[in-house]
Amino acid sequence: MSKLQPVRGTHDILPDEFPRFAHVWNTAREVARLYGYAEMATPIFEFTELFARGMGETSDVVSKEMYSFTDRGDEGLTLRPEYTAGICRAFISNGLTQQVPLKVFAHGPMFRYERPQKGRQRQFHQIDVEVLGAPEPECDVEVISLAADILQRLGILDCCTLSLNSLGDPESRTAYRKVLIDYYSAHKAKLSEDSLRRLERNPMRILDSKDEGDKAVNVNAPSLGDYLNTAARDFFAAVKAGLEASGIAFTVEPSLVRGLDYYTHTAFEFVTTHLGAQGTVIGGGRYDGLIEALGGPPTAGIGWAGGIERLAMLANDPPKPERPVAIVPMGEAAERRALALARELRDADVVVELAYKGNMKRRLQRANKLDASHALILGDAEMAKGVVALKNFDDGTQREVAFADIVEELTVDAMGELADLMGLDGIDDDEDKR
RNA sequence: GCGACCGUAGCUCAGUUGGUUAGAGCGCUAGAUUGUGAUUCUAGAUGUCGCCGGUUCAAAUCCGGUCGGUCGCCCCA
Incomplete structure (x- = not known):
């Protein structure tokens, strides 16, 4: 507070660079409109409980990255670390459960208490797309296609790859999780410290480890694909077929897990190698259990978020402003x-x-x-x-x-x-x- | 939370083995033209050398701490 400095991890967007950012969300908004998505917004803070329940107490975001505070009325509040929970809450609070499928686009600031580095800030901005009440695999395809079209218009689709995976339905996932914990528990001695912690919290994460010792253990680890039940397998097949029919290239990445607890079935990421350590430019997936977990009626959900700062670094130059x-x-x-x-x-x-x-x-x-x-x-x-x-x-x-x-x-x-x-x-x- | 590197003018940076008033380019201001920009020429202003402490006759320079930045780990957009 001593000098007139911005808070760590926050940045001013000055007039010179503002058009780069506006170009990203204007493009996203326009493509979303073409897909029939309506724009909406929710508050930038919510009751802490919403995120804790929605994202899972053990997730990194909830356990160590939330900007939480108590207000003058002694309410525990948190600056939103992501958009999904807020939109789901709005869906329930406003009784929109009769209006499914609800297809929405949103953008705005998010907050996570992390050490800043390239492509990572404490206040950053996301574009966000969610579809509530559409359990069909065609919807997964639509949402991914929407993301690809935005990347295309921004001129960065060619430097991104789409990674795809299925986390299965809850039944497949719990079955697999059990097998996986048994396997790693038998090899505890060879695992890194990080992975021992992951074993407690999110064992599927170990599959994605960069540690050499972990990698050796992973070679013989059971594969999630083998544990998908028929329903989950069919669902995944339908998504892949739809993407192929849409002409969208993808790679199935068994180690793609995603950090938040609520994901089921499809998980995907658009990744680039041009941004240093933070290569994920758009990431999302299906979360069929979330709305029910938050207290709403059983409702399917799928969506993704894209980092505006990261997209802006890669995107074409914005249109030149009109000369005065x-x-x-x-x-x-x-x-x-x-x-x-x-x-x-x-x-x-x-x-x-x-x-x-x-x-x-x-x-x-x-x-x-x-x-x-x-x-x-x-x-x-x-x-x-x-x-x-x-x-x-x-x-x-x-x-x-x-x-x-x-x-x-x-x-x-x-x-x-x-x-x-x-x-x-x-x-x-x-x-x-x- | 951990690690590495970096802090000199508004910006990009130079500053020798510690040595006298700390420099350049860009930008900014004014003039060469009292009604003509950009180009050219001339002049000018700009700094708590991040901050605090230590070593020394002497510190932008060496040492310690601190704050800030950048990049990486963890994790994510």
């Missing part, structure tokens, strides 16, 4: 006339900056710095003639335009520029994204 027109009035009468002119242009959707400080040189400098396409110079001489001097900043030319023609002149010009831009698309000089 700068009005440069000299003298009191001209300044008054300029105010009216500015309104007229803005009514016609032209971006207008008024340059009202300093001598003309300074005003033009400022206009140039704002990347103005034109300056409208309005001094005594122009006022007398009822014209403005229209200066084009790109070629330096200047000509007089009557007051009455200014709006038309500038809106026609803007159309021409738009056409130019569209002729030049596909340019991508962003080198730091690999």
Whole structure:
């Protein structure tokens, strides 16, 4: 608190970089709309109990990463570490159980108390998609396809791979879990310290260990695929077939487990190698038991979340902002006339900056710095003639335009520029994204 | 929670084996033109050298601590 510093793990998004972030959620929102998903939002904090129950007391997020506090009314509250629990709560609280399937898109800040590193912050932002009340495998396919389309539009699908796995239904999963615990318990001596802890909490995690000793033990570990019952096996087959039919490439990754307790059946991740240690860009899965566990009616659920910071680091450059027109009035009468002119242009959707400080040189400098396409110079001489001097900043030319023609002149010009831009698309000089 | 590396101007960085007023580029301000930007030229301003303590005649430089950052482990978006 001593200096004027942001809290560790938080970052300002300054005007220069904001468009990169907005581009991610605007793109996601647009694709979600095409899939028939409605946008919604829930509060950024909830009762601690919601996350504890929803994500599982033993999950890392709940056991060590929650931003929890007590408010003045002695309520235990927590800044949301993920979106799913909040949306499920809203589904139950608002009696939306009659409106299934509920297909929603959301985005906003999440909070986890972790040590910051590349692609990981304490306040970060996610785009999020959830479908409640749709137990069919076709829905898994739809949700994954939606994610792939967003990645495609952001220009990063090609540098991502889709990992897919089935965690089975509860029956298969408990059966497998038991076998797995027996197996690892018999090899305790060879396991790393981390994995001994995982054995207590989430034994399936050991399958994903990077420790060499663990890897050796894993070679002969029982495989979850062998323990799926017929229903779970059929479900997984249907999801894979649907993805193939949609032309979405994937790799089945038996070690893909996911940290949260509520997952069942499909689990998936879009992963990139371009982001250092945090390669997961979008991750999610099916959670058919969650709503019931939270106190709602038995309701299927599936969804995913994508890290906006991570996506923004990889995405194409956002569309360039529209260039302003700068009005440069000299003298009191001209300044008054300029105010009216500015309104007229803005009514016609032209971006207008008024340059009202300093001598003309300074005003033009400022206009140039704002990347103005034109300056409208309005001094005594122009006022007398009822014209403005229209200066084009790109070629330096200047000509007089009557007051009455200014709006038309500038809106026609803007159309021409738009056409130019569209002729030049596909340019991508962003080198730091690999 | 653990580990490694790093803190000098708004930004990117230089600063020799400890030695006198701590530098450059970019940016910023002003002028070369009292009504013309970007290009050019000239001038100017900018710093608690992260902070606290120690060693020394002398510390941006060496030592200890602390705070902050970056990257990695765990885990995740």
